[in-house]
Amino acid sequence: xxxxxxxxxxxxxxxxxxxxxxxxxxxxxxxxxxxxxxxxxxxxxxxxxxxxxxxxxxxxxxxxxxxxxxxxxxxxxxxxxxxxxxxxxxxxxxxxxxxxxxxxxxxxxxxxxxxxxxxxxxxxxxxxxxxxxxxxxxxxxxxxxxxxxxxxxxxxxxxxxxxxxxxxxxxxxxxxxxxxxxxxxxxx
Amino acid sequence: xxxxxxxxxxxxxxxxxxxxxxxxxxxxxxxxxxxxxxxxxxxxxxxxxxxxxxxxxxxxxxxxxxxxxxxxxxxxxxxxxxxxxxxxxxxxxxxxxxxxxxxxxxxxxxxxxxxxxxxxxxxxxxxxxxxxxxxxxxxxxxxxxxxxxxxxxxxxxxxxxxxxxxxxxxxxxxxxxxxxxxxxxxxxxxxxxxxxxxxxxxxxxxxxxxxxxxxxxxxxxxxxxxxxxxxxxxxxxxxxxxxxxxxxxxxxxxxxxxxxxxxxxxxxxxxxxxxxxxxxxxxxxxxxxxxxxxxxxxxxxxxxxxxxxxxxxxxxxxxxxxxxxxxxxxxxxxxxxxxxxxxxxxxxxxxxxxxxxxxxxxxxxxxxxxxxxxxxxxxxxxxxxxxxxxxxxxxxxxxxxxxxxxxxxxxxxxxxxxxxxxxxxxxxxxx
Numbered sequence: 001x002x003x004x005x006x007x008x009x010x011x012x013x014x015x016x017x018x019x020x021x022x023x024x025x026x027x028x029x030x031x032x033x034x035x036x037x038x039x040x041x042x043x044x045x046x047x048x049x050x051x052x053x054x055x056x057x058x059x060x061x062x063x064x065x066x067x068x069x070x071x072x073x074x075x076x077x078x079x080x081x082x083x084x085x086x087x088x089x090x091x092x093x094x095x096x097x098x099x100x101x102x103x104x105x106x107x108x109x110x111x112x113x114x115x116x117x118x119x120x121x122x123x124x125x126x127x128x129x130x131x132x133x134x135x136x137x138x139x140x141x142x143x144x145x146x147x148x149x150x151x152x153x154x155x156x157x158x159x160x161x162x163x164x165x166x167x168x169x170x171x172x173x174x175x176x177x178x179x180x181x182x183x184x185x186x187x188x
Numbered sequence: 189x190x191x192x193x194x195x196x197x198x199x200x201x202x203x204x205x206x207x208x209x210x211x212x213x214x215x216x217x218x219x220x221x222x223x224x225x226x227x228x229x230x231x232x233x234x235x236x237x238x239x240x241x242x243x244x245x246x247x248x249x250x251x252x253x254x255x256x257x258x259x260x261x262x263x264x265x266x267x268x269x270x271x272x273x274x275x276x277x278x279x280x281x282x283x284x285x286x287x288x289x290x291x292x293x294x295x296x297x298x299x300x301x302x303x304x305x306x307x308x309x310x311x312x313x314x315x316x317x318x319x320x321x322x323x324x325x326x327x328x329x330x331x332x333x334x335x336x337x338x339x340x341x342x343x344x345x346x347x348x349x350x351x352x353x354x355x356x357x358x359x360x361x362x363x364x365x366x367x368x369x370x371x372x373x374x375x376x377x378x379x380x381x382x383x384x385x386x387x388x389x390x391x392x393x394x395x396x397x398x399x400x401x402x403x404x405x406x407x408x409x410x411x412x413x414x415x416x417x418x419x420x421x422x423x424x425x426x427x428x429x430x431x432x433x434x435x436x437x438x439x440x441x442x443x444x445x446x447x448x449x450x451x452x453x454x455x456x457x458x459x460x461x462x463x464x465x466x467x468x469x470x471x472x473x474x475x476x477x478x479x480x481x482x483x484x485x486x487x488x489x490x491x492x493x494x495x496x497x498x499x500x501x502x503x504x505x506x507x508x509x510x511x512x513x514x515x516x517x518x519x520x521x522x523x524x525x526x527x528x529x530x531x532x533x534x535x536x537x538x539x540x541x542x543x544x545x546x547x548x549x550x551x552x553x554x555x556x557x558x559x560x561x562x563x564x565x566x567x568x569x570x571x572x573x574x575x576x577x578x579x580x581x582x583x584x585x586x587x588x589x590x591x592x593x594x595x596x597x598x599x600x601x602x603x604x605x606x607x608x609x610x611x612x613x614x615x616x617x618x619x
Binding site: 034035073094153157 | 236
């Protein structure tokens with residue numbers, strides 16, 4: 001769903017629009033970062049192939065860092081992909097409900113997702129703090145401090161949580177007619 | 189059935205059925221069952237699972253293979269593939285219908301996704317087939333069926349995920365999928381030939397003539413995709429590159445070829461990247477949820493108990509495979525393939541191995557039964573794709589796909605009776 005199409009129906013509209021636009025911008029920024037990490041990951045793996053095949057050498061870190069890169073690029077892209085309706089769900093029950101009950105179910109699902117996403121942020125935050133406090137490093141020659149890549153997935157989860165909050169707000173603001181446009185598609 | 193298992197199942201199907209996003213349903217089922225049924229530090233296990241599940245170099249191949257498919261879809265490479273194949277199918281009864289199947293098989297060798305294969309090939313073929321007066325049922329059905337080759341012929345998203353979960357070599361799994369994939373494609377082609385021979389009205393009369401020159405040009409048109417296949421599969425099979433590295437080589441290759449074709453625009457690239465992020469985030473978030481659930485299951489122990497119960501029944505290997513096939517078909521009515529694999533693997537893989545099937549063989553078996561779910565309603569992604577391309581009713585497309593669905597089941601029977609179809613190539617692989 002796109003929050004820009006939000007209908008002006010009260011005087012807080014401009015504040016609301018700023019709220020939605022900001023969160024959309026943040027999600028877009030997450031997606032851009034995700035694409036950048038994707039490109040860096042590809043370049044890293046390419047360098048490894050070239051170094052090993054032609055120079056008998058190695059980057060030493062391509063396995064380790066491509067793992068971090070994958071985690072980072074997925075989490076940073078979550079908010080964007082959620083807004084675009086890319087995440088799949090079973091629509092069997094929702095298709096059989098009409099009007100208000102559909103709306104209530106959608107509201108509950110979104111609120112539930114918000115709680116889960118929020119909890120995940122708190123738990124990951126605690127993990128990052130623990131990693132930092134105990135100076136946890138990867139079991140690799142690079143001995144990368146784990147809190148750095150872990151902080152990236154925290155950023156991604158926070159963006160997702162903001163995006164879900166925006167979606168929930170939009171649902172509440174628009175009322176039952178919102179679900180007609182807020183429906184998310186399914187794709188692989 | 190014990191309390192633990194019942195709690196988990198009620199939570200899982202309750203959440204999934206209410207329409208909570210699949211990834212979120214899996215996360216929540218794991219978190220809630222651990223909280224209710226154990227005294228484990230849930231928050232810690234939760235965050236560790238979210239981190240460990242994706243901090244994985246083998247999974248890095250997944251977004252790159254998705255990107256590769258996106259690039260082909262969004263540039264002239266896909267049109268060239270169709271034009272290049274056209275002269276070579278003229279002598280086979282059913283002619284252009286075979287571009288659906290051969291085109292999908294070729295595209296599958298650079299793409300790892302079934303709907304992506306159906307979408308890319310269907311975008312080019314369906315319109316042309318309808319214009320030329322080919323039978324709609326055969327044209328939709330063969331595309332729906334052939335799309336599933338995307339998962340079986342390497343690279344394959346499903347096999348990457350299976351390899352990560354089962355801790356099997358993804359390179360071996362990829363190579364194991366080659367012969368079953370080609371076999372399935374031949375079964376599809378054979379079916380189309382038989383149908384057209386029995387009823388010539390299914391395909392238009394006459395055939396297009398192509399001279400020597402035209403044929404040589406058509407080969408040139410196949411070159412872009414063929415060279416990608418050569419580099420990806422060649423580097424994996426010869427042991428030069430891991431599947432992740434091969435995916436990186438392929439991604440770079442797709443960009444270079446797009447540039448060489450004069451088709452590398454900023455808009456193409458941005459759309460391909462957007463598609464990559466959306467699809468990868470969707471799939472990987474399900475993996476996150478499923479990993480947490482399988483860690484939770486490890487503490488709760490029902491999979492081990494279920495597996496123990498089933499193995500205590502002393503089923504014969506063939507009966508076990510028959511039961512698993514039916515089980516996955518039923519599950520396929522409700523869930524997508526990736527969710528199915530990640531949720532059931534902790535139970536079904538040990539059972540299969542105990543019955544004497546190799547993990548590599550089981551990966552190919554799973555891929556085949558998952559393909560069945562791709563072309564049966566209500567959650568058959570290939571059907572959605574074709575519905576989206578044609579505007580036909582879901583029922584029409586689903587009916588057209590039935591013969592191809594039966595052919596997949598036939599392929600399952602073949603690899604079960606003759607496992608060597610799967611195991612022969614990996615046994616000869618380097619590295």
